[in-house]
Amino acid sequence: MYCLRYLLIPLLCALIGISNASRPAQAADLETALSGLAEKSFKSRLKAVDEIAATQDERASEILETLTKGKLFVANPGKHIVMEDPATSGAYLFAATGESAGSYAKAAIKKVKINNRMRSAIRKALGTLTLGSKDRNRRLTAARSIFNTRDVSALPLLTNAIAAETDTAVKREMERARAAALLASEADESDKLAAIEIIASMGNQDALALLTQVADSNSGVVAERAERAIAEMKSTLALWGTAQNVVYGISLGSVLLLAAIGLAITFGVMGVINMAHGEMVMIGAYVTYVVQDVIRASMPGLFDWSLLIALPLAFGVTALIGIAMERGIIRFLYGRPLETLLATWGVSLILQQAVRSIFGPNNRLVGNPSWMSGSLELGQLTLTYNRLCIIAFTLVIFAALFVAMRKTSFGLQMRAVVQNRRMSAAMGIRTKWVDALTFGLGSGIAGLAGVAISQIDNVGPNLGQSYIIDSFMVVVFGGVGNLWGTLVGAMTLGVANKFLEPYSGAVLAKILVLVFIILFIQKRPKGLFALKGRGVEA
């Protein structure tokens, strides 16, 4: 190893020397290579990408990166390849030299189109071009992209880079990339076996995919070793798959819980069959949309905070609508469930059509703040941040509600009114006031759910409809009037659904869960956790 490094350093110096010596010639090369980008067919443009990469010019990586972003243009007359000048708007630079090209009219420039094949070629080229970059993250990306492309020609460069690398994480990625490329090359059997060890130690899907290819394209000892590694990995991956299902189930359960938790109050505690519950969720989501729209227009810097700003607003708006509904309609209908159902269904249609008239029938764009995009790799589990946030958010809401019900005087009054209205009134509780506030609280929580759901689902007038049935299902299954029941019910349904899905498909899984609930309700009409309350007696 040591002597290898001694050998390499002069070699590297020699390489740099050569590239320095041939600089002027290369600018011209780059110019000719670039001109291929102005060609009409994707094929010739693809060739141009390879040629640009082959020049090894230091501008090549910048040019290719600009190209993937769609910011490279053909300027007429002359078919020059230009890019936007970051310093002055409307001005352009020659891509080949970075010198100013002056300004062009909009009609005179045309974007260089790329397709997926060109994107892969660019990724491959950038892998080799940026391996020596000063930026740690770029080296990391470069190593990863070489791993994906298994570019054999990058092997000598990788060997150099590994020797020069100081960052352990980057070095590990580079060694993996080298192993991947080695397996695609005509290397010795012993080298290949060592490479398989490195790949097998990764233990993830990518490694599995790579080894499957290796097993198919090689024979003898190498193929055998690869197949043994595949078999080992498959059994551990199956275990991870089970864990993944549990996580997905909890994630689905938390969405169900989020949607149902408001209903657990309006329907569970108060006994109002509230068909407009879904619309409260929908309005919460639209509040998020409006907040983001305002932020986009006036304060783009605040975008990452948009959800936090939307939360209190959504709660306020939906709670007010809920209180208005209770005061205006529902209080006249207590004890008449059929009329309540029809009236709230009517309200839900009115709210839907109102939203459709104000915002239009189309879905609205609600963006994810940057901290909610992407995913976290935990072992072999892929946990997306938005789902993680929703799980956490649901649990916080649940805990807050639980504390409010158990520890505050309002919660005490609420439970008292539910258990014995006349006695509570005799004790000086303003029962009507409590009714309105309880309904407002349930609606407000539905609004909060809307903010979260806007991150994973469509924001459109029909948003609520897809959650109302599920919400009723959860509340009825968990036991009317019991928060713990709602929690356990939602999680059970979520996890059951996710374990059924891989075997039965999504459609049948939903049906099976429904059948299960029907059978369960036959056996235990009061749900998982039965509780005494007005709702049960009605």
Added chain:
Amino acid sequence: MSKLNLLRKGLGAAVLGATLLSTSAVVSAEETIKVGVLHSLSGTMAISETTLKDVMLMLVEQQNAKGGLLGKKLEAVVVDPASDWPLFAEKARELIEKEKVAAVFGAWTSVSRKSVLPVFEELNSLLFYPVQYEGEESSKNVFYTGAAPNQQAIPAVDYLMSEEGGEVKRWVLAGTDYVYPRTTNKILESYLKSKGVADEDIMINYTPFGHSDWQTIVSDIKTFGSAGKKTAVVSTINGDANVPFYKELGNQGIAAEDIPVVAFSVGEEELAGLDTKPLVGHLAAWNYFQSVDAPINESFVGEWKTFIGDEKRVTNDPMEAHFIGFNMWAAAVEKAGTTDPDAVGDAIIGVTVPNLSGGYSAMMPNHHITKPVLIGEIQEDGQFEIVWETSGTVVGDAWSDYLAGSADLISDWRKPMACGNFNTKSGKCGGSGS
């Protein structure tokens, strides 16, 4: 229990109420030719269909500005079937019997088309259906201006199999669980197998309408795609469910270079509700994109934006289908000199009008039209960049050549054959099929 029971009863009553609520515009005037517009303006499908109602109003207005038809003004009669399939049939009957419209432009989902079809055949009126569909149908009274599977699905798969498309070897056919994806996937499956794709290289997956939890399916696709062969997803996922699907793809880090998704139901309108950054490079197959570079398209897009009064509104493929269908109908009425359905039905076969991609579309004897097939890649601005197109136009095929029982059928509504399902083997009209 009792509560659940009440819930069910109440739901029934509420649906009835909603039905009564839906409106119909009744404006009668003498000496006008009435054109029926049968698109949902409320309910689930309003998202897609409202735009088509608007484009019909624009086309009628433009025709009137040109002096109408046969010296008479046109009048659009708009009804709202509220995304309720039986109501489609009711509203169609109202348009034909009460309003006496000359032709109807409408319907979106296959269910709604199947629901109105008997009405049009019974009352002998004309329906122009503007959406891509599963084929396997041919009616004397219906003109299919959207794409048949051979004008969308099969060319898309061909593209992905080609060198330029990435030489895909492994296929995920993902769709919403209803008639269009089921039939399309059956056709695609048999087509792929005829091209030598093995059973284990095809994964078929169905999800319910409005499915929003895609975690398991996307991770399944990821696993399926890691078998060492180039994998692509052919998506017949319907409208709304696409947004969470693409979001999940982006979040789980599946880029278009790794596993491209080609969609048949995602157009400019659907992308407008979506953050398109993670989707760049995913594909869609249509017969028209707003980004088509043709003078006629440029003026259409301009007229549309002025008509609707919103610079941000987009155009899409079904709108182009209405544009073609309406112009074909108008040309046929001029040719026949009357709006009588039989005369127009005979006259329209062979009528050729410009389409928006700079070429011409013709009505074929099987009541399908000729269209170019375009493949577009999603861009950051929510538009599509056309990366591939057929060299000429493709004739819509009512009966797929890749389905047993339908391969022998042809449709030709010219006299004397006048048959929607002529069996070339038995030589009789009315072979298998509907």
